[in-house]
Each structure stands twice: as C-alpha cells, then as structure tokens.
Amino acid sequence: MTMDHPRDEADPYPPAVSEFVERFAADLLAAGFQRMAARVFACLSVSEEGALTSSELAERLRISPAAVSGAVRYLAQIYLVSREREPGSRRERYRLHQDVWYETMTQRDQYLRRWETTARAGVDVVGADSSAGRRLEETADFMAFLGEEMSGIMDRWHARRSVSGHPVEHNA
Structure with missing residues (x-):
C-alpha cells in the first residue's frame, strides 16, 4: 500500500x-x-x-x-x-487475458516486424552508405533477429506448457 x-x-x-x-x-x-x-x-x-x-x-x-x-x-x-x-x-x-504474457509477446512480435519494415524504408530514404542508413540497417537487422528468436521462444514456451499440463490458450 x-x-x-x-x-x-x-x-x-x-x-x-x-x-x-x-x-x-x-x-x-x-x-x-x-x-x-x-x-x-x-x-x-x-x-x-x-x-x-x-x-x-x-x-x-x-x-x-x-x-x-x-x-x-x-x-x-x-x-x-x-x-x-x-x-x-x-x-x-x-x-x-488468459496467458497474458504469451499473448502480449505475440502482439510485440507484430511490432517487431513493423519496426523492421519501417527501419528498412528509412535506409532507402537516407541512403545505405550514410551513418543514419547504417544505424537504421542495424536497427532493422536487430528487429528481424528478435522476431526470429521470439518465434522460437514462443514455440518452446507453448511446448513446455503443453508438457506440464497447462496448454497455452489463445484469446480471440
């Protein structure tokens, strides 16, 4: 309190x-x-x-x-x-929400893809050979990496919960 x-x-x-x-x-x-x-x-x-x-x-x-x-x-x-x-x-x-953190991270995965796409568009705008372009490319690559890793993490969590008798329930 x-x-x-x-x-x-x-x-x-x-x-x-x-x-x-x-x-x-x-x-x-x-x-x-x-x-x-x-x-x-x-x-x-x-x-x-x-x-x-x-x-x-x-x-x-x-x-x-x-x-x-x-x-x-x-x-x-x-x-x-x-x-x-x-x-x-x-x-x-x-x-x-049921399985609140799983659902939240699933939503975050959508943001990661969007941020990656936007950062790549920024590279095109400022030029890949500029400092800003290299920064944006690194950002896009990092977001892509996080998205790929997040997918695997979510699959492993789902499998772990299923094995423990607590399957992940998705909200509609």
Whole structure:
C-alpha cells in the first residue's frame, strides 16, 4: 500500500498482499508502465479470478474510479486486460487475458516486424552508405533477429506448457 494511505481495518488484502501489489507495480513502473496501470495490473494479478470491477479496484488500491478507468484503458490498448459485462448487470469487470504474457509477446512480435519494415524504408530514404542508413540497417537487422528468436521462444514456451499440463490458450 502506498504511504499516503494509512492501513486500516477495512483493507481488503492482508498486509503482505498489499505490499506485494505495490512491489510488483514498482517493478512494472521501472519497466515503463504507467503508474496507475501498473498498480491495476498488479491488483488484478493477485485476484483469485483475475478479474475485478472498477469499484473493487478503486477500493483495493484506494484510488478514484477515474484513475481505474484511465489505467484500464491503457492496459486494454496494450492487450493486457479486457472488459466484460457482469451477467445480469450493467457493471463491467476488468479481466486479465488468459496467458497474458504469451499473448502480449505475440502482439510485440507484430511490432517487431513493423519496426523492421519501417527501419528498412528509412535506409532507402537516407541512403545505405550514410551513418543514419547504417544505424537504421542495424536497427532493422536487430528487429528481424528478435522476431526470429521470439518465434522460437514462443514455440518452446507453448511446448513446455503443453508438457506440464497447462496448454497455452489463445484469446480471440
């Protein structure tokens, strides 16, 4: 829990869980996540179903519904969560995607290919013999390398999960 919100009897989490959520969020923040999105993602990660309503997230994290909304919008844009309606209700629940990291890395593979293509187009624009052209060519080659390696990594992860009895489920 953040230091600006003292702990009280109404906390929905045991102290160790709250501390873990904040630690995980800090790690995500250090990796480039937005602060509230990191906290919401970490909170969803420790929830039993991997899904909570806006009010549950706001209560657990002691943030405003507007902060939850902005964080969820960001997390949905980067394919980490989805919105779903609660059956028989107008309330939405925010759910972590099944196999969230596998799906996220699959999306990143598409970006790698796009960045490679764009960098190669840049080489054509600035000239292959220029310093900028050589830099862009190295960028394109690196993105191609990452894409090739990522494909193998994803295949190995899928095989590993299948062997362990936890096959990777793809989101629609």
